[in-house]
Amino acid sequence: MRRALLxxxxxxxxxxxxxxxxxxxxxxxxxxxxxxxGPWPPPPARDPSNRxxxxxxxxxxxxxxxxxxxxxxDGLVSCATCHQEGRDWSDGRALGKGRADLDRRTPSxxxxxxxxxxxxxxxxxxxxxxxxxxxxxxxxxxxxxxxxARLLREDKELACGYxxxxxxxxxxxxxxxxxxxxxxxxxxxxxxxSPRTRFDxxxxxLMAGDREAAARYGQSEQRGLKLFIGEANCNACHFGPRFTxxxxxxxxxxxxxxxGEVDAGRLGGIAALADSPFNLLGRYNDDASGANARRxxxxxxxxxxxxxxxxxxxxxxxxxxxxxxxxxxxxxxxxVRHYSEVSPDRLHSDGTxxxxxxxxxxxxxxxxVAFLRSLDAAPPPRPSPPPLCP
Amino acid sequence: xxxLAALVAFFVTGPAWAGCPLDLGRGAGLVIxxxxxxxxxxxxxxxxxxxxxxxxxxxxxxKSGTAGELVxxxxxxxxxxxxxxxHPSIVAKGDGRFRAEGLVFHMAGHWEISIDVRAxxxxxxxxxxxxxx
Numbered sequence: 001m002r003r004a005l006l007x008x009x010x011x012x013x014x015x016x017x018x019x020x021x022x023x024x025x026x027x028x029x030x031x032x033x034x035x036x037x038g039p040w041p042p043p044p045a046r047d048p049s050n051r052x053x054x055x056x057x058x059x060x061x062x063x064x065x066x067x068x069x070x071x072x073x074d075g076l077v078s079c080a081t082c083h084q085e086g087r088d089w090s091d092g093r094a095l096g097k098g099r100a101d102l103d104r105r106t107p108s109x110x111x112x113x114x115x116x117x118x119x120x121x122x123x124x125x126x127x128x129x130x131x132x133x134x135x136x137x138x139x140x141x142x143x144x145x146x147x148x149a150r151l152l153r154e155d156k157e158l159a160c161g162y163x164x165x166x167x168x169x170x171x172x173x174x175x176x177x178x179x180x181x182x183x184x185x186x187x188x189x190x191x192x193x194s195p196r197t198r199f200d201x202x203x204x205x206l207m208a209g210d211r212e213a214a215a216r217y218g219q220s221e222q223r224g225l226k227l228f229i230g231e232a233n234c235n236a237c238h239f240g241p242r243f244t245x246x247x248x249x250x251x252x253x254x255x256x257x258x259x260g261e262v263d264a265g266r267l268g269g270i271a272a273l274a275d276s277p278f279n280l281l282g283r284y285n286d287d288a289s290g291a292n293a294r295r296x297x298x299x300x301x302x303x304x305x306x307x308x309x310x311x312x313x314x315x316x317x318x319x320x321x322x323x324x325x326x327x328x329x330x331x332x333x334x335x336v337r338h339y340s341e342v343s344p345d346r347l348h349s350d351g352t353x354x355x356x357x358x359x360x361x362x363x364x365x366x367x368x369v370a371f372l373r374s375l376d377a378a379p380p381p382r383p384s385p386p387p388l389c390p
Numbered sequence: 391x392x393x394l395a396a397l398v399a400f401f402v403t404g405p406a407w408a409g410c411p412l413d414l415g416r417g418a419g420l421v422i423x424x425x426x427x428x429x430x431x432x433x434x435x436x437x438x439x440x441x442x443x444x445x446x447x448x449x450x451x452x453k454s455g456t457a458g459e460l461v462x463x464x465x466x467x468x469x470x471x472x473x474x475x476x477h478p479s480i481v482a483k484g485d486g487r488f489r490a491e492g493l494v495f496h497m498a499g500h501w502e503i504s505i506d507v508r509a510x511x512x513x514x515x516x517x518x519x520x521x522x523x
Contacts, residue, residue: 032523236497245441247475247496294443298492300477351471 022215024222026206033229035207038241040200040315045113045190048287049126049280050183052165053190061161062188063385065181068158070151071135073142074099079134079185082106085382088320089192094327098140103257105327108320111313113190116246116295120309120325121269125296126285128186129278132178149177161388179284194315195377199225202374217374223364224371232339232358232368243314243375250307251355252338252346253324265325266308270301304348318373332372336365410451410486419447422516426453427507429516434489438522440498443476448488452509460488461513462506465520467499498522 026034044054052058065071069078077098083089089109096102104120112118118130134140135148152162152170162170166180198217202225205213228234239245248266255263273279273296280293287293309325323329329338340360347353360368412421412430419432430449438444450458460480466473478490495501501520506513 236499239440239498245496247441294492295476295494298443298476298478298494300473300475302473302475304472349470349472351467352469354470354472 022219023211024219024226030226030229031206033235034203034225036235036240037243038200038203038207040196040203040241041193042114042241044193047113047126047128047186047190048289048292049285050128050186051286052180052183052187055165055187057161057165058184058187059191060188060386060388061158061165062184062186064158064161064388065185066188068151070155071141071143071148071181072099073138073144073147077141079131079141082134082140083109088316088379090320092321094322094330096140098134098137099142100139102139103263104325105322107312108316109189109192110194110316110320111242112192113186114242117248117269117310119269121263121265121267121272122248122310123269123272124276124278125273125280125293126186126278127189128179128182129276129280129284131182131185131189132278135178135182145174145178148181149174152177152181157388164389176284179278195379197315197377198374199371218370220367220370221374222371224367224369224374227360227364227368228371232360233354234339236354237311238314244311247311248305248308249311249354250304250309250348251324252342253309253326253328255307257326263326264306266305266310267301267303270299270305273299314372315375316377318376332369333365336360336368336372340365407451407453409455411449414447414449420518422505422518424514424516426509427451427458427514427516428453429505429507431505431518438495438520440522441494441496443492443494446478446490446493446503448490448505450486450488450507454509456509458486458507458509460490460505461508463490463493463503465493465495465501465503467497468502469500495520495522 047053052061067078067080069075069081071078082091082096082098083106084091091097091106094105096104096106107120112127115127116125118124118127119133124130124133135143149170152158159170162180165184170177172180198221202214202217205211237245237247237249255265257263276282278284280296285293318332321331323332323335329335339355340358342355342357344353344356347355407428410428414430414432416432416436419430421428421430428451431446434445434447446463448460450460452458460482463478463480464473474494475496476492476494478492481489481491483489499522501522503518503520505516505518507516508514
């Protein structure tokens with residue numbers, strides 16, 4: 001009933017000259033689809049597999065570790081080397097670079113705590129397990145469980161912070177210490193929630209029937225949003241408040257890393273997940289019920305997983321170039337052009353393809369870009385982390 | 391309306407199904423038929439959300455009164471011809487009751503669920519359509 005009234009109100013608004021120039025006509029069905037992209041922000045993320053998730057002492061330990069290069073093999077690379085606060089928790093590069101050049105783009109950490117698969121191929125099923133990978137990877141930080149454990153034991157401040165977070169001195173075996181360091185790092189990363197945006201204000205106004213507030217959202221942005229949830233069907237995968245369904249898709253991006261070598265994407269990710277001692281079926285899952293391992297227990301490996309990569313969330317999308325798993329598109333405009341012109345030869349579908357060349361006009365492309373940029377907002381400055389043991 | 395039609399069909403088909411309990415704990419849920427089987431089932435939780443794992447709770451009955459077995463449950467989007475990214479597991483709860491765990495509809499739209507049952511050698515497939523918004 002409220003939505004019907006809103007539709008009426010918006011139609012009435014069209015009759016008024018001032019508002020007629022500012023607010024498009026939104027059907028009840030469209031309002032429902034727009035509403036699915038909020039509210040924002042969601043409640044704080046909490047991971048039952050991580051005993052220090054959402055705990056202040058775990059978060060502060062994780063924040064200190066995040067910028068500590070001593071976690072790396074040569075003492076020169078920290079998490080913050082690639083996930084830079086000033087670059088929206090990414091690095092601004094097309095492809096990541098740790099101790100060596102990498103084959104995939106460094107993803108932004110905004111809203112990462114709300115995911116259920118991690119990394120471009122979903123090779124990890126928890127944020128803490130995913131955090132272990134760059135610490136150990138020889139091309140990224142080239143650390144080791146022994147090095148992490150020694151740091152936590154020997155650094156007085158970190159040892160104190162560890163004891164506050166985990167309720168015991170850092171005296172476990174090296175692998176357990178690595179896992180706990182990663183859990184603290186994950187607790188910190190899960191606090192990185194992107195700010196509200198112009199889109200959120202419009203969405204809330206639309207849902208509340210506040211036509212004056214809704215009219216502050218630009219017409220181009222509104223037309224782009226209509227395309228996004230309508231003809232272009234972007235919301236089939238970019239669904240929900242984070243603009244991702246958290247799963248994987250093949251959208252026609254090349255998967256050759258170099259001549260003769262491919263990135264198998266999700267197909268390889270599922271294999272790596274199964275082989276990992278840190279997955280949620282293993283002994284480091286703090287959720288004794290095992291309920292949080294349902295996806296891991298039931299995930300299915302399909303031939304179609306080859307060349308699929310994680311559907312990224314779109315909040316802050318305009319601030320975190322480059323794009324796609326391999327950073328092959330430099331701008332938001334390039335991304336929209338890709339979807340407008342993608343070749344059907346590059347896509348595999350037995351039925352009606354989810355991704356098809358949209359054939360957008362210049363005006364439509366511009367509208368879609370305007371809408372995507374309305375998902376950006378400048379974050380407030382972060383205070384320095386509090387001391388580990390005041 | 392679909393449930394009402396199924397229940398009407400159930401009662402006019404005669405007493406053969408009379409011993410089949412429809413109660414799945416929170417009411418009957420959905421009921422589908424074939425010549426040989428009647429299956430009552432409901433999602434758990436009752437509302438299926440895009441991208442969220444859910445289970446299906448089943449009660450499998452046969453017209454002959456012999457024990458029916460739930461062999462497999464799967465789902466696909468017929469329009470796009472793609473399956474779920476997850477493979478459900480089935481646990482028998484006794485007395486024709488089963489629980490299929492680990493289903494996820496990762497997109498909104500039309501999903502066709504397939505339910506494979508048997509009460510002997512041959513497997514029969516029944517289907518049901520879900521429309522997820």
